[in-house]
Amino acid sequence: MSGKVITVLSTKGGVGKSTLTRFLSIVANEQNKKVCIIDTCQNSSIATGFLKDRDSFNKTAYDWLTGDAKPSEVIQRYKDTNIYYIPSDERIDDFEDWVSKKVPKLRQLEVIKVKVKPLLAMFDYVIIDTHPNENSDIVNYSIAASDFCLIPSEVDLDSKLAAIRCVEIIDDYKSAGYSVDYGIAFNKVEFTKGKASAQMRTMKDEMIQKGVGADKFLGDIRYSTTVSTSKNEGLLLSELENKYTKNIMEDFRIVANNAFKRMESEVTA
Template identity: 30%
Template sequence: MKVIAVNNNKGGSLKTTTATNLAGVLAAEGERVLIIDADNQSNVTLSFGKNPDEFEVSLYDVLIKNLKPADAVVNVYENLDILPANDDLIGFDFEVIGKSKKYKAPFSIMKKTCSSLRKEYDYIFIDTPPSLSLMVGNVFAFADSVLIPFSPESYSMRSLVKVLGTIDDFKEQFNPQLRVLGVVGTMVNFQTILHQEVMQETRKYCTESQIHLFDSYIPRSIRFASSVAYEKVPATLAKKSTDIAKSYFELWKEIKENEQAR
């Protein structure tokens, strides 16, 4: 469980929020944590009040230009580093696909270039783009497990089924050790009938598919944005504690308990 990818191919499911806040939980507990930002939108960087355009090197330079990953890592909080992304990452898929002779194992680039980071950190989180792309394939090849944030809106179940199917297919071909850590409900409002019905349907599907659906969930709130906007850190690292931050501490506790029970 050392390298955890946070993935859903549907946008707006709180992937970045989940990756940064769980990283904040662990950093607060004294663990050495790295977040790899594998999304060219650079939301991880922005979550810590940093401007991605100011970084001279990024994940792209590590993957394509053979820069040592440690040379691109930036410290953003005590015990917490990031490997940032910027607009250069937009060109990753085209660069690799366009040079098939050079990149003979296109899904293994991140594993090859970033494996040295494993010994430097207790945990590594990877924030992924909302797509099933070459970049996501590289993340799946490098990761030990996948945590799936799931917002219970219309058509969300269809997206979840696709993600789980993709993980199964990818695992069989490229990373037999990869497994699904579990599904976590995000932006949940149990006062709406839609959310009640979708979460009930999701629990049934996860049970039948032997996928863990965490009892902990992340409620709908504007406080995530407020924390980033005013304190330049995720909610779990903000000075003022909130119910939102508490929900991520509870989620991590449940993740650990579930892992110990395996």
């Protein structure tokens, strides 16, 4: 097995990074793929989203990344699924400092890549949930470790600019020789009569004019209150698939499958 690394990325908060991370793992699990989520967010939303008290973890991503814990000491399993995760805590904010003091300059950008490598023999997908800060080095370490970046965007001007900024950042990595692809998913989209808003279509057109390939749009995820409800209950949406969740589960499946497909085609390209 040689797994792929996906970073879920945006320079803006609240657009759905953690949500998308979670549903990517749910869709992969449905397909019997084994996933490990790495939470690099100080408020540990993955662990909270999967109904665990973050205070109950002795060791977290920080300990693993700084060499104080083996993967087996930090990797948690969600129920009896194929979904595993490495929880985070506030100390993750000190990681960049640790890197600048302890890691030779030349190796700094690939600190996460090096740590993730052994995991690729165990998992089909390693998914990194990032926190929104363009200048955060952790985001850069994550991109440098990734085969694919998934960029969620809401349908508003700020989110659009953030998505375009992410594309520029990824393009820089490509120019520097990294083979990292990306895809964009609009999230919290209002659908009327099965059609997404005209505003979203305009935004896509504007992004295409900025040089984003039309094939980079992986799918649109509707706004649905079931997302936050399921989070609070700590359930997999697929466990409560009903007429309310059916449509949004399909949206997530389309986005996830398009992302997975793009990663496969990279191998053959």
